[in-house]
Amino acid sequence: MNEFMYLFRGSDASGSPAEMQQHMQRWTAWAKELTEKGHLKRPGSPLDPTGKVVQGKQKAVVDGPFAEAKDVVGGYMLIEAEDLAHAVELSKGCPILERGGSVEVRPIWKLSH
Template sequence: MEKFMLIFRNEMQVESMYENFSPEDMQAELEKWNNWIGGIAAQGKLIATDALYPTGKSVKGLNHVVTDGPYTEAKEIVSGYMLLKADSIEEAIELSKGCPMYDYESVVEVRPIQNFG
């Protein structure tokens, strides 16, 4: 079985939308995520998953220049990730299809993880 990373990409407007959710809307959204993740976990394919804050720091280059980022002016941000096991990239794509992010026309990038030993 291979390992894959699902990278969740939201547009900033989608990320901002969550701030305006009522507590009931947020609970319903979390329930969608819990059901989808729980289904993958029940198959024994979940390795790890987490959401990311929309802010942080970027470190760049040989001089390790630190700046604020990602920037709120950016069109798209990485909002979270999941590590999972699947027999093929096609299976990983199928597992991704239940992701609630698709409800908002967001992107789930499916990438194989290289094993260096």
């Protein structure tokens, strides 16, 4: 099995309290299914929309991240899959897709020590 990072992009926090509860239940069910099938290695966490960006040779620190809401990484998850195609297929169950968000699927390089 290979490791992949899911980066969740787009707004996932809108709707009535009842709609938000239903949406969170879909997230929980999806994570449970990935766990039961042996794919969820680390559940990750939602990310706070605030933060800082350190950039350039001068190591300038600025408020950030500055991106359009649809491009902000809102959370992540570490999974195991056979290959990239399999990881992509597993990502299609993500509830953020129902709200117009996206899942970036990135292979994790195995570094030799």
